[in-house]
Amino acid sequence: MSERDLDLNALKMYSFLVFTKLEGAVTSGMIHLGDRLGLYGALASSPFALSCAQLAGKTSLHQRWVQEWLHNQAAARLIEVTIEESGNELYSLTPEAAVVLADENHPAFGMGMFHRLPQTMESLRALPESFRTGLGYDYDSHGPEGAVGIERSFEPWSRSYLLPVVLPALDGAVEGLMAGAQVADIGCGAGGAAVRIATAFPRSVVTGYDISRFALDRAVAKKAEQQLSNVSFVDPRSTPLPEDESLDLITAFDCIHDMTHPQDVMRAIRRSLKPGGIWLLVDIKALDTFAENMAKNPMASLMYGISVMSCMSSAMSVAGGAGLGTLGLPESKARAMAEDAGFSRFRKLDIEHSLNAFYEVRP
């Protein structure tokens, strides 16, 4: 292509667009460091704005490195800076930034995905081969810190909403749990939801199922820490769901789209549920077509990228994997697959969540 064919203004704009993506990736790395090194926590806990020297002192870090990091964060408009007449720079977090960056107990806490950024990015080394062979990698390919990142991503919201909002939205679930129910959490990850249900409803018995040994290790540790006897965690490849219609409630949080054989898992869920049982299906809020997702979901490119590096990769981690991926289970598809698995009732719950959709599915 000759120089004459190029619209130089469009070229400049396009280059800018490409490098904004690199800016996002690099600043994401800096967010990972801010979380990991306690820099956000130190800023959030200070009643006044801090100089670089004060922040470095508070976190026992090298001042020159903290200064460069602060400049990245302030230039990215993630933290506030006031530059005094003397040239002294003072840094602080807005209340909203403090919640997203440093308050692990707030539902809007957002550091989970950044926690596992190195592991997610590391997958780029192996993915060229996946593009050739078709085979992806399961969650354990991200190592133990990958499981911690997933836990930190999903726990803040679950901690605030599972018991007061989500379970009461299911017809009769809370009454059943109080009386004593047999419960399974499929794709339980680090076990937060299973432990929460077991703790709140001591007459119920909960089993968490996951194929990630790193996640299961964390779940088992959590159970031991809380000294619970009514929850256990197993790998469904050695201990599958019961096939005797004995369960009252099954939950599945953000995991069906990650599975290599989601339709088989739905059939297994159907076989294990009592005729009056409930399956709570929670999965990523997706629209029916790529065109709709692209037009209406401002996070669509993030979602498709995470899918390649994590969700779809997991769902393609064995030959013949379904490969649904992050945006691969919109309501219409979930409904059709549930019907195919033998469920006859499917109801979308009226629960507001930035990422997830909630469904009550019944035999």
Ligand SMILES: C[S@@+](CC[C@H](N)C(=O)[O-])C[C@H]1O[C@@H](n2cnc3c(N)ncnc32)[C@H](O)[C@@H]1O
């Ligand atoms: C995005 S994580 C969600 C974990 C957990 N539900 C949470 O909300 O924190 C998806 C989980 O599904 C698990 N998973 C994938 N395929 C599975 C399968 N066939 N059976 C059980 N778990 C599976 C993964 O190991 C991973 O822990």
